[in-house]
Amino acid sequence: MPTDPPPSWEPLGPRPYVAGHRGVDVPTPAAASDPQVSGVRPYLITGGRARPIDSTLHVETQVLTTWDGRAALDTLTYEHRDIVALCVRPSAVAEVAAHLRLHLGVARVLVADLVATGYLVIRQPEVGAHQQVQIIERVIRGLKAIR
Amino acid sequence: MDSKPFVDAPGTGRPPLPVKIVIAGGFGVGKTTAVSQISEIPVLTTEAPITEIAADIDRTGQVPSKTTTTVALDFGCITIDEEVKLYLFGTPGQDRFGFMWRDLTEGALGGLVIVDSRRLDDGYPAVDYFEKTGLPFVVAVNLFDGFLSHNLEDVRWALAVSDDIPIVTFDARDRGSVRDALLAVLQRSLARVS
Numbered sequence: 001m002p003t004d005p006p007p008s009w010e011p012l013g014p015r016p017y018v019a020g021h022r023g024v025d026v027p028t029p030a031a032a033s034d035p036q037v038s039g040v041r042p043y044l045i046t047g048g049r050a051r052p053i054d055s056t057l058h059v060e061t062q063v064l065t066t067w068d069g070r071a072a073l074d075t076l077t078y079e080h081r082d083i084v085a086l087c088v089r090p091s092a093v094a095e096v097a098a099h100l101r102l103h104l105g106v107a108r109v110l111v112a113d114l115v116a117t118g119y120l121v122i123r124q125p126e127v128g129a130h131q132q133v134q135i136i137e138r139v140i141r142g143l144k145a146i147r
Numbered sequence: 148m149d150s151k152p153f154v155d156a157p158g159t160g161r162p163p164l165p166v167k168i169v170i171a172g173g174f175g176v177g178k179t180t181a182v183s184q185i186s187e188i189p190v191l192t193t194e195a196p197i198t199e200i201a202a203d204i205d206r207t208g209q210v211p212s213k214t215t216t217t218v219a220l221d222f223g224c225i226t227i228d229e230e231v232k233l234y235l236f237g238t239p240g241q242d243r244f245g246f247m248w249r250d251l252t253e254g255a256l257g258g259l260v261i262v263d264s265r266r267l268d269d270g271y272p273a274v275d276y277f278e279k280t281g282l283p284f285v286v287a288v289n290l291f292d293g294f295l296s297h298n299l300e301d302v303r304w305a306l307a308v309s310d311d312i313p314i315v316t317f318d319a320r321d322r323g324s325v326r327d328a329l330l331a332v333l334q335r336s337l338a339r340v341s
């Protein structure tokens with residue numbers, strides 16, 4: 001749990017077109033405001049190993065059904081069952097939400113449940129912080145190839 | 148015993164690394180158009196709940212009331228190579244809410260703030276959030292019908308973004324133009340990490 005006080009929500013500069021500023025203090029994550037935190041998450045996880053669900057289940061995080069999940073399919077209730085059936089192919093949390101017409105927040109909680117019970121695993125390659133530059137360069141090359 | 152995945156991607160031991168860029172901007176600025184121009188899958192949309200903290204103290208007490216509303220989140224993806232998959236998330240965003248900016252931007256490579264030069268203030272919440280969290284970003288002025296209501300220096304002044312934040316013009320209906328705007332974001336991402 002972050003214990004740092006949340007940064008305030010004041011705009012950094014004047015926004016001359018705004019009649020009054022709209023700010024209300026809203027907590028922003030300590031991690032997201034930490035300049036040391038990289039664009040590509042440095043702590044990556046394989047196989048859903050011990051990390052708090054909240055910090056690992058991003059909207060783009062890929063999850064995959066396990067053998068246990070496959071075996072339990074008939075015993076699961078509707079949304080859980082649909083998710084386990086869908087994730088036989090790896091899917092991002094946001095894809096789960098869109099395909100099953102679930103609110104993103106709801107999908108995230110259900111996916112987290114299923115990871116906790118071992119019916120899904122988080123599928124994430126190990127990537128070190130030192131690889132960020134290469135990854136960004138690859139994305140740049142990949143985009144440049146688009147016509 | 149650890150749970151074993153049911154299948155692994157054929158022929159690969161490693162799952163792809165998902166990376167993302169967040170595309171933000173006010174209503175009707177061209178976010179969905181931009182994502183759909185460049186995504187290799189049809190754009191998917193999901194509803195994301197947000198908690199709004201009302202700015203005004205309500206009549207019943209001194210505590211600001213909280214309400215929940217939803218906002219549509221579009222996404223698409225581009226397979227960069229066998230190992231990297233780029234997700235694009237488009238959101239109208241809003242000021243005064245807790246959940247979604249954080250969830251969307253954590254771990255993002257960068258952000259693209261799309262603005263309509265006739266309604267620049269719609270871009271403020273995203274600009275504020277990206278500045279605050281240090282996310283590399285670029286402002287893209289969508290040229291509706293090729294018409295720019297202000298010159299770019301006026302846009303910079305109005306948005307109060309510093310000189311080092313690139314402001315580009317683009318056409319959300321043109322794939323090459325969207326690609327170039329994303330490349331501008333990635334140059335910023337690169338400048339930050341290297």
Ligand SMILES: Nc1nc2c(ncn2[C@@H]2O[C@H](COP(=O)(O)OP(=O)(O)OP(=O)(O)O)[C@@H](O)[C@H]2O)c(=O)[nH]1
Nearest residue numbers: 173174175176177178179180290291292318319320
């Ligand atoms: N002329 C012109 N029209 C555009 C351009 N970009 C988008 N549009 C049109 O503007 C309208 C809004 O575009 P969308 O892509 O739906 O905008 P959005 O930001 O996703 O809007 P919301 O999801 O409603 O917030 C659509 O009718 C588009 O066809 C542009 O560059 N030029």
Ligand SMILES: [Mg+2]
Nearest residue numbers: 178179180221
């Ligand atoms: Mg839209």
